[in-house]
Amino acid sequence: MKKHLTLLATLALTASPVVAQDLTVTSFGGAYGAAQKEHMIDPFVAETGTNILFEDYGGGIAEMKAQVEAGNIQWDVVDIEVIDLERACAEGYLEVIDQSTLPDGDDGTPAADDFIEDALANECGVGNIVWSVVFAVNTENGPGPQTIAEFFDTEAFPGKRGLRKRPQVNMEWALIADGVAREDVYDLLSTDEGQARAFAKLDTIKEDIVWYDSWSQAPVLLNDGGAQMVQSANGRIFAAIQDDGAPFSIVWDSHVYDLDVWAIMKGTPNKDKAMEFIQFATRTVPLSGMQDVAYGPTRRSAQALLPESVKQDLPTAHLEEGLKADGIFWADFGESLGEKFNEWLLQ
Numbered sequence: 618m619k620k621h622l623t624l625l626a627t628l629a630l631t632a633s634p635v636v637a638q639d640l641t642v643t644s645f646g647g648a649y650g651a652a653q654k655e656h657m658i659d660p661f662v663a664e665t666g667t668n669i670l671f672e673d674y675g676g677g678i679a680e681m682k683a684q685v686e687a688g689n690i691q692w693d694v695v696d697i698e699v700i701d702l703e704r705a706c707a708e709g710y711l712e713v714i715d716q717s718t719l720p721d722g723d724d725g726t727p728a729a730d731d732f733i734e735d736a737l738a739n740e741c742g743v744g745n746i747v748w749s750v751v752f753a754v755n756t757e758n759g760p761g762p763q764t765i766a767e768f769f770d771t772e773a774f775p776g777k778r779g780l781r782k783r784p785q786v787n788m789e790w791a792l793i794a795d796g797v798a799r800e801d802v803y804d805l806l807s808t809d810e811g812q813a814r815a816f817a818k819l820d821t822i823k824e825d826i827v828w829y830d831s832w833s834q835a836p837v838l839l840n841d842g843g844a845q846m847v848q849s850a851n852g853r854i855f856a857a858i859q860d861d862g863a864p865f866s867i868v869w870d871s872h873v874y875d876l877d878v879w880a881i882m883k884g885t886p887n888k889d890k891a892m893e894f895i896q897f898a899t900r901t902v903p904l905s906g907m908q909d910v911a912y913g914p915t916r917r918s919a920q921a922l923l924p925e926s927v928k929q930d931l932p933t934a935h936l937e938e939g940l941k942a943d944g945i946f947w948a949d950f951g952e953s954l955g956e957k958f959n960e961w962l963l964q
Contacts, residue, residue, distance in 0.1 A: 639668045640890050644696035646673030647833040648856035648910045653696075656906025657898040664897070667890065675831040677701060677783065681710040681882065690884045693891045696745060699735070699876045700785050703948035706741035712881040712888060713740045714895070722918030723901035731901075735876055736915040739944075742878030743899050744915035746907050749874035749932035749939060750786045753854040754846045755839050756864045761846055765871040768846060769794040769818065771825055776845030779838040782828040784958040785947060786848065786873045789940060791818035793871045799940045807950065816961050828962075839865060852910035855930055869935040875942035876915065 642658065644650050650673060658671055672692070674680060678701050684690050697705060705711050722731035729737070736744025752768055754761030762774045768790070780787055792802050792811065795818045805811035827844045829835065835849035836857040851872070857863035879898060881891045897903065904914035905922040913931040914920055928934055947954075 639670065640693050640887055640894060641670045641672060641691065642694045642696075642894065643672045643674050643692045645676065645832055645850075647853060648860065649832070649850070649852055649912070652907055652909045652912075653898075655909070657903045660903065661894055661897045665893070667894070669894075673831075673833075678705045678708075678710060681705055682708070685710045685883050688884070690882050690886075692882045693885045693887045694894055695880050695882060696877050697742065697880050698942075699739070699742070699878060699944045700942045700947050701944075701951070702739050702742050702878060702880065703944040704951050705880070706739055707948055710883050711741040712883050712885070712891075714743060714881060714892065716740070716743065718892070718896060719743065720896055720900055722916055724918045724921070726918055731916045731918050733915050733917065736878075739878070742880045743895050745877045745879050745899065745904070746915060747874065747876055747913035747932055749851045749869075749872040749935075750781075750848060751851045751854065751872045752846055752848050752868050753835075753839060753865050754868065755842075756866050758845060761866070761868075763868055763870065765790050765794045766796075768868075769822055771822055774846070776825065777827045777843065778822055778825055779827045779829060779835055779844035779847035779849075781832070781835075781848055782830055782962075784954045785942070785951075787819065788812070788815045788954065788958075789873055789942075790848075790871065791815040793940070794818055799871065802940060803943045803946045807946065812954065812957065816957070819961070836863065836865070839863075851932060852912050855911035856909075869938045872932065872935065872939040873942050874932045874936065874939045875944075877912075 644653055654671060658669055662669055676698060716737050719728035721727050732744055762768045767774055788806055789802050792805060792815050793799060797805055827838060832850045832853050835847045836853050838844040839847045840863060851867060854865050854867050858865050879895045881888060885891060901916055901918040904916050904919040907914055908923050908927045911930045913933045
């Protein structure tokens with residue numbers, strides 16, 4: 618597909634003095650991707666004439682690693698969760714971004730002051746959204762569990778639990794459900810004892826877990842009865858409620874919140890155009906558009922554009938109930954815990 622698009626761009630050279638440079642942008646699809654397409658991709662295409670191939674992936678760094686190590690870069694810009702960013706940047710899968718080139722906010726605030734804390738904390742990314750991993754229930758089946766402890770209580774709340782197939786968040790939730798205070802989770806999880814305790818707690822619901830790979834599968838499982846409660850990115854459930862009238866309820870107890878960033882794949886031949894896209898996509902107005910799927914913008918000038926009626930549905934309204942994902946912890950322990958998690962799945 619990429620070669621085909623490149624051929625089209627080459628052919629356009631003979632027909633017009635203005636040539637669109639192809640760019641492959643990769644994100645998470647679903648309602649989230651649709652909002653990015655409406656507020657970032659399509660306006661950028663209209664302004665620059667760039668021919669963008671917008672692809673989906675399920676997250677993580679495995680595909681980035683494979684492309685870089687093979688020297689076969691298929692993506693240019695990628696939306697990556699900060700929980701994975703530290704490792705991807707440290708292991709050389711992403712380009713360093715010159716954050717000084719980011720435009721000021723629409724209100725004139727310099728970018729360095731306009732972006733919220735953590736949005737520019739890593740040299741390989743520029744903050745895109747504040748989002749959270751929550752769990753949700755289908756209220757047609759009753760109110761369901763209202764805490765993480767209840768999510769792990771299969772006697773009081775029988776039924777299947779939909780979880781994303783990776784250790785991130787699941788390990789944190791297991792410890793919280795086992796009585797560990799949120800502020801102590803990562804300290805304990807950095808020990809063999811803590812990891813064993815988390816897996817032991819996951820054992821208590823293992824037979825009731827329905828595993829999935831992509832966030833887009835979470836509301837589907839909840840809607841078709843494949844699971845009675847699901848772990849999900851908050852925006853997926855919000856979109857199902859708002860757009861489809863789904864009888865879902867979001868539970869914010871012990872949600873794990875984080876940022877997503879736009880990043881550039883290491884070795885892309887389209888680095889300059891990729892940076893141009895990121896500069897555009899992280900302007901004030903494009904970022905404010907992510908309110909469509911209940912994700913908070915990473916610029917203060919964008920937050921100022923949000924109506925009060927929307928703010929209560931954003932993770933930023935529930936931070937006191939949540940846990941901030943620790944990207945540095947997962948950079949240090951992601952590989953080893955990933956291996957232990959895969960071994961646990963096979964037991």
